[in-house]
Amino acid sequence: MARMKFYCDAERCIECNACVTACKNEHEIPWGVNRRRVVTIKDGEPGERSLSVACMHCSDAPCAAVCPVDCFYTTGDGIVLHDKDICIGCGYCFYACPFGAPQFPEAAAFSSRGKMDKCTFCAGGPEEDQSSDEYKKYGRNRISEGKLPLCAEMCSTKALLAGDGDVLSDIYRKRVINRGASAFEWGVNNSKIPG
Amino acid sequence: MIEYLIKGPLWYFSLAVFCIGVLWQLARIIFAAAKTDLSVARGSASGGAWRNVFSRFVPHREIAPRIRLQVIGGYMFHLGLFALLFFAAPHVHFLENHLLGFGWTPMPHWAFIVAAQFAFFGLILLWLRRMLNAVSRLISTTDDHIAAILTFVVMLTGCLALGQGFHALNLLHLFTVELLMIYFPFSCLMHAFTFIPSRAFTGAWFGRRGIDA
Amino acid sequence: MRVHTLLMMVCLLLVGFQLQAADPPSKPPELSSIAPGAELWRDVRQRDQDVTGTTQVRSPGADVLINVSGQAWREYRMQELIPLSGAAIAIVLFVILLFRLVRGRIMLENGRSGLRILRFTTNQRVAHWATAILFSILGLTGLTLLLGRSFLIPVFGAEGFGTIAAGAKFLHDYLGPVFVFALTWLFVLFVRDNIPSPKVDLQWLLKGGGLFGKHAHAPRYNAGEKLWFWLASIVGLAVIISGLVLDFPIFGQTRSTMEFYHWVHSIAAIVLIVVSFGHIYMGTAALEATFEVMQTGYCDSNWAKEHHDLWYDEVKDSEEPVPQQQAQPDPGARQSTDSA
Numbered sequence: 001m002a003r004m005k006f007y008c009d010a011e012r013c014i015e016c017n018a019c020v021t022a023c024k025n026e027h028e029i030p031w032g033v034n035r036r037r038v039v040t041i042k043d044g045e046p047g048e049r050s051l052s053v054a055c056m057h058c059s060d061a062p063c064a065a066v067c068p069v070d071c072f073y074t075t076g077d078g079i080v081l082h083d084k085d086i087c088i089g090c091g092y093c094f095y096a097c098p099f100g101a102p103q104f105p106e107a108a109a110f111s112s113r114g115k116m117d118k119c120t121f122c123a124g125g126p127e128e129d130q131s132s133d134e135y136k137k138y139g140r141n142r143i144s145e146g147k148l149p150l151c152a153e154m155c156s157t158k159a160l161l162a163g164d165g166d167v168l169s170d171i172y173r174k175r176v177i178n179r180g181a182s183a184f185e186w187g188v189n190n191s192k193i194p195g
Numbered sequence: 196m197i198e199y200l201i202k203g204p205l206w207y208f209s210l211a212v213f214c215i216g217v218l219w220q221l222a223r224i225i226f227a228a229a230k231t232d233l234s235v236a237r238g239s240a241s242g243g244a245w246r247n248v249f250s251r252f253v254p255h256r257e258i259a260p261r262i263r264l265q266v267i268g269g270y271m272f273h274l275g276l277f278a279l280l281f282f283a284a285p286h287v288h289f290l291e292n293h294l295l296g297f298g299w300t301p302m303p304h305w306a307f308i309v310a311a312q313f314a315f316f317g318l319i320l321l322w323l324r325r326m327l328n329a330v331s332r333l334i335s336t337t338d339d340h341i342a343a344i345l346t347f348v349v350m351l352t353g354c355l356a357l358g359q360g361f362h363a364l365n366l367l368h369l370f371t372v373e374l375l376m377i378y379f380p381f382s383c384l385m386h387a388f389t390f391i392p393s394r395a396f397t398g399a400w401f402g403r404r405g406i407d408a
Numbered sequence: 409m410r411v412h413t414l415l416m417m418v419c420l421l422l423v424g425f426q427l428q429a430a431d432p433p434s435k436p437p438e439l440s441s442i443a444p445g446a447e448l449w450r451d452v453r454q455r456d457q458d459v460t461g462t463t464q465v466r467s468p469g470a471d472v473l474i475n476v477s478g479q480a481w482r483e484y485r486m487q488e489l490i491p492l493s494g495a496a497i498a499i500v501l502f503v504i505l506l507f508r509l510v511r512g513r514i515m516l517e518n519g520r521s522g523l524r525i526l527r528f529t530t531n532q533r534v535a536h537w538a539t540a541i542l543f544s545i546l547g548l549t550g551l552t553l554l555l556g557r558s559f560l561i562p563v564f565g566a567e568g569f570g571t572i573a574a575g576a577k578f579l580h581d582y583l584g585p586v587f588v589f590a591l592t593w594l595f596v597l598f599v600r601d602n603i604p605s606p607k608v609d610l611q612w613l614l615k616g617g618g619l620f621g622k623h624a625h626a627p628r629y630n631a632g633e634k635l636w637f638w639l640a641s642i643v644g645l646a647v648i649i650s651g652l653v654l655d656f657p658i659f660g661q662t663r664s665t666m667e668f669y670h671w672v673h674s675i676a677a678i679v680l681i682v683v684s685f686g687h688i689y690m691g692t693a694a695l696e697a698t699f700e701v702m703q704t705g706y707c708d709s710n711w712a713k714e715h716h717d718l719w720y721d722e723v724k725d726s727e728e729p730v731p732q733q734q735a736q737p738d739p740g741a742r743q744s745t746d747s748a
């Protein structure tokens with residue numbers, strides 16, 4: 001069985017935020033909620049790198065472990081989804097998640113957060129596939145249409161990859177080898193490369 | 196099925212009982228009081244009525260220190276309840292969609308919860324005082340206790356009903372409200388409608404006799 | 409073709425070698441030229457502090473690439489808090505049961521006297537019960553959120569428990585701030601007689617509070633009651649402050665802040681809940697003629713003599729006969745006065 005994964009190649013990400021925009025548009029995500037975000041390290045300095053981050057659909061997901069109402073489940077493809085009918089908006093998944101993936105529509109007094117929203121790997125939720133209920137709560141279900149997540153599909157530099165983890169690691173391995181090859185050709189101490 | 200009952204027939208039934216019951220009770224009181232006072236007027240009845248309506252908002256100076264808890268708890272509860280009954284966003288929307296056809300600006304979420312907290316704490320204080328003070332316990336009737344507990348349960352389920360997407364909790368609140376509305380006209384809860392007329396009546400009676408109270 | 413494959417293998421070896429060599433302390437600078445992505449992730453995974461960057465997303469913690477405190481919090485909640493708090497509650501209930509079996513219901517040695525003394529004013533009792541009601545609601549809802557996944561989901565199912573837990577969360581979040589007022593009021597009304605008097609209190613504690621033998625001397629409140637009072641006040645303050653931080657996530661609290669206050673809140677609350685079981689048992693079923701004191705405000709003179717002898721000596725002048733109506737405070741008698 002395939003395990004769906006995201007992979008973001010920091011060598012290719014150009015911080016265009018198109019993945020963020022595509023995600024918001026595809027799923028009609030409200031203000032304040034960002035299922036995906038691009039974080040730039042050392043912005044404007046030598047060694048600047050960007051990564052696009054969303055739910056990484058962990059095998060042993062911390063959010064699912066700490067949820068007081070057990071609203072998370074993992075699909076056969078290894079996608080971590082949650083049931084908004086059960087979610088109580090306590091925010092624990094946000095504390096536990098390493099990637100800051102769980103998002104809440106509000107941050108108001110008396111701990112009013114609303115129901116948690118996060119990246120679904122474009123796989124919707126527990127509702128019937130492609131129903132309007134599912135669309136309202138979780139956004140588009142592209143997986144059921146045989147399509148991969150839109151953020152990765154439309155990434156212009158192919159920095160963001162989504163799909164079967166084995167295939168992704170093959171692709172990445174090849175990229176590393178090619179980069180290694182070029183380094184081998186030019187010499188690893190090439191002074192043009194910063195850092 | 197239960198949802199249909201609570202949202203449909205029971206809602207209309209309780210609304211009818213509430214409206215007809217309140218009107219009937221008020222009419223009964225007004226006609227019961229409508230006897231001509233044959234005494235010679237020594238003062239203004241309407242002046243006394245107006246004075247009494249407002250003066251009773253403040254406790255009498257002699258007893259004020261002894262009923263401080265009731266006054267504080269009473270104001271916390273009633274003002275909080277009034278604010279959340281008429282200015283909580285879900286209530287405003289409910290009134291607009293199901294009863295009146297128009298709405299008004301609701302309070303912000305946090306303010307309405309603060310109002311609810313005041314109402315909650317006030318009601319707990321008042322009810323405990325009723326239970327724990329020997330005299331008020333003795334003069335309390337079953338009606339008083341039912342009214343207090345019913346109101347408490349309505350407020351409790353109201354808190355629960357604030358979660359979006361939990362239908363059962365919303366229904367529970369609506370159901371307890373319907374029970375309250377059916378109970379309302381036949382209980383001490385009628386004071387919500389009668390407290391001003393009764394103050395005015397007493398004030399007019401006093402005023403006509405020249406009693407300054 | 410064969411040359412190409414060989415080249416690739418050499419490259420792989422080279423990369424592998426350099427990745428190995430890249431481990432601290434001697435990090436060769438040339439590594440970044442080969443696989444900076446790998447280096448970036450390795451930096452990010454150096455789990456001692458958050459790696460922050462810049463981002464277009466404006467929400468607390470959005471600039472943190474990896475939240476390093478999350479794993480520690482998860483382990484605390486799942487491996488320590490939930491099992492240990494469940495165990496603590498079970499142990500305390502078991503100890504109370506054991507105490508009950510060993511000691512039975514502790515009766516007044518000389519029976520009722522027919523005389524009574526005012527012990528609590530109406531305000532004190534209202535404050536006590538207001539705090540008690542709110543404490544019970546908050547404790548039950550809190551425990552529902554903490555332990556419900558293990559105990560209640562098998563009973564109610566995931567959807568049913570979701571509804572219950574949602575209700576518990578709202579009650580907890582909305583009534584928490586009210587508890588602040590109740591506890592403050594309780595503190596003000598009760599603090600005067602709870603100031604420790606070291607000599608008497610120490611003696612009381614050395615005698616085990618008379619739990620297993622002769623009564624120990626005690627003033628208005630014995631050392632056990634004083635300990636509970638100060639525990640409730642000080643740990644209660646910790647619960648309140650941490651609870652308010654958690655209840656108002658509007659000041660841009662970071663995740664590690666919330667985790668810290670959750671840690672404080674959960675430990676303090678469990679301590680209070682566990683000790684409150686002892687308080688509830690001592691106040692209700694353990695001792696004859698005790699519950700009615702917080703109920704009516706009056707205690708039997710013999711009760712005062714036995715449990716609070718030093719206080720009894722101070723107030724014995726205010727003894728009064730029990731009015732006929734309340735001589736037997738059993739439920740039947742009370743109902744008849746209610747309907748009167």
